[in-house]
Amino acid sequence: MDPSSAPRGHRRAQEQTPWATHPARRTDPSGEPYDLRQTGRHHRARAHGSSAKKVAAILAVLALVTVIGIGGIAALRLTGNLTSSPLNLSDGAAPAEDGPLDILVMGSDTRSGTGNTEYGSKDDSEGRTDVMMLVHVTEKRDAVTVVSFPRDLIVEIPQCTDPDTGKVYPAEKDMLNSAVERGGPGCTVAAIDKLTGVHTDHFMLADFNAVKELSSAVGGVEVCVNEAVDDPKSGLRLPAGISTVEGEQALAFLRSRAAFGNGGDEARIRSQQAFLASLTRKIQADGTLTNVPQLYHIAEVMTQNLHVDQGLTSIPTLVQIAGTFNGIDLGRIAFVTAPTEPYPADPNRLQLDQKPADKLFTTLREDVAVTGAAESAAPSSDPATPAPGASAAKSGGASSRPSASPSPTRPAVDPALVPVTVTNRSDTGGRDAQVVQRLRTGGYDQARSGKSGAQLSATQIFYHPDWALAAQDIAALLDAAPSQLVPSYEVGGVQVAVGQDFTHGERIDRGQGLPDDLQGQTAEQVTCQATAEQ
Structure with a gap:
């Protein structure tokens, strides 16, 4: 069955009215006309963001x-x-x-x-x-x-x-x-x-x-970055931790490519999804x-x-x-x-x-x-399923972050060998000591408290690339999402930065999440964006 014939309710034929008769063409401040039909990106190779x-x-x-x-x-x-x-x-x-x-x-x-x-x-x-x-x-x-x-x-x-x-x-x-x-x-x-x-x-x-007008109309949107950001290309300037952005800074947060992850679309999309989730929470909480x-x-x-x-x-x-x-x-x-x-x-x-x-x-x-839908939506054998190679989504290739799925048997790295530092980036006193105790109970004998920093909305697990498997083990132990794993050459082993999503209990309560084979988040999940990889 062709995809266009999939049952979706009664559909009517729609008149193809010429573009010009529907005023998609506007005028700029000088009175010059323009329209919103676009040229393809492949006609220009400029680096300005379009997110x-x-x-x-x-x-x-x-x-x-x-x-x-x-x-x-x-x-x-x-x-x-x-x-x-x-x-x-x-x-x-x-x-x-x-x-x-x-x-x-x-x-x-x-x-x-x-x-x-x-x-x-x-x-x-x-x-x-x-x-x-x-x-x-x-x-x-x-x-x-x-x-x-x-x-x-x-x-x-x-x-x-x-x-x-x-x-x-x-x-x-x-x-x-x-x-x-x-x-x-x-x-x-x-x-x-x-x-x-x-x-x-x-x-x-x-x-x-x-973007500018709406972010201002709702009184700003809360975002979080794990380190300070100064991106001259987009104009984004934020301190480490939690900030409220609106107007130009909201636009800069959504346009920025250099500030997050590997500088590609995958990281930028994650920051945009976090922004939209935060906006959704704000609209509901404020009774908008x-x-x-x-x-x-x-x-x-x-x-x-x-x-x-x-x-x-x-x-x-x-x-x-x-x-x-x-x-x-x-x-x-x-x-x-x-x-x-x-x-x-x-x-x-x-x-x-x-x-x-x-x-x-x-x-x-x-x-x-x-x-x-983790188990209920198996790939369809219906011809409506798109043919192989019919689509793609920009991610800059496979993610460099390990999966955070719980280990089915034992850790990939002996916990006793892993140097782990825990910092309290939440608003709950003594939380770092509690997480240290949780890690030691799990066999991480080297776990210790470290110097705290700016508050984070969501817990981040920073790790030196040589300790990627150990970071995966710790993420599984604490039930951290894959997006909360952040590679950094500035970390000697693994550092758990405890955020406001982990103020009690032994595991992070992520609510109703997504299937493991999908990247993204729900509007319920609070996330903090990883700045550009070192």
Whole structure:
């Protein structure tokens, strides 16, 4: 069965209205027109980050769903802020009227328009969709899975027809972020549908300014870094520990590539997922979804920076989507990265790691929450499963961090030989001594307390690369997540920096996590980002 025929409820044919008749073209402060159709990344090799658009997009989703309760007149004004274009340029598929909800959220790194010109030159005025996320909301509206597709993703892009010119672009294999130049965002929708076998119901496209405005509108978002950051490329400057970012610093946190991990997209995506999880927690804790004046302010900000499909400009649709996020448990909102591996023809590009990717996409098609799908979503033998090599997600290759799965038998390294230092980076006095005792009970006779530092949201296990297996053993003993393992040549052995997620007990309570074969986190999980590897 072809993926496009997968049952997803009644679908209507959608009119392919020309791009020009739906005002996707805007004007910059000088009055010059521009549009949000983008050029592919392969036409330019500049190093400026485009991760902000990913965040702008998902923030747009989180903000737009708050339209519920605002009222008809206000919603009408908000829809008047939006620009729109056709949903799918390949087959013209329309969104489902019921069933699961799938929204492709994209971000434009356009340098044109209010608030965007400072991030590049006029040569960069046409934006790109270097990062894309598929937001899947279950039919029961009780779980959300946000799948990130990093930018250097090699995929089969289907034939697309430009709704403005009528030009037909033949199907070809290329990077996913180049699909948008084949007629607009609707071609990216077509490519994602072909890649995953999931029918996209709507798309949203936002720009840099959306990130700054929304992060300020909610009063800032809490983030955590394990060491001080000073990244001149993105402008990110943060002290070690916990900070609240908004406006320019929020944008810098989401754009930064050099500050985290190995400087690649895998580390940057992790920081973006942590930001979005923190934002989600803040919105729920502050009661934003029931605060009508604040909802309207956020929705006003976001709709001014959004380009959506034609079906998303209707008031009933906005209200319907608004209700989907209200009240979903944080442990059932998952941010994951499409599993990838290096692309054989070019190691600087990626393709899907097919087996776990098939399993993930099958989970979405079968409308199962990934937080409860560790055993239930085996790879499908249905032809709807994408063909091998049909996708990729930028991770910079295999992760250098070891798995933190509990050892089935005994530690890989004799605990008595491992030098372990424990520092208290939480707000609970004496916590380092308690963890030292836990480690000694586990055979780590050399465990001792060390000098404390800035508070961390989440526990970090730093380790010298020569002690990677020992760090894995300790992570399994304490139930630390893989993302909490941080290689560092500045550590002599293993250092456990106890964060605010580990203030009691002998094991870290990670709540409802993700299957071991998926990278990411839930909105419930508090994480701290590892700065650039030494």
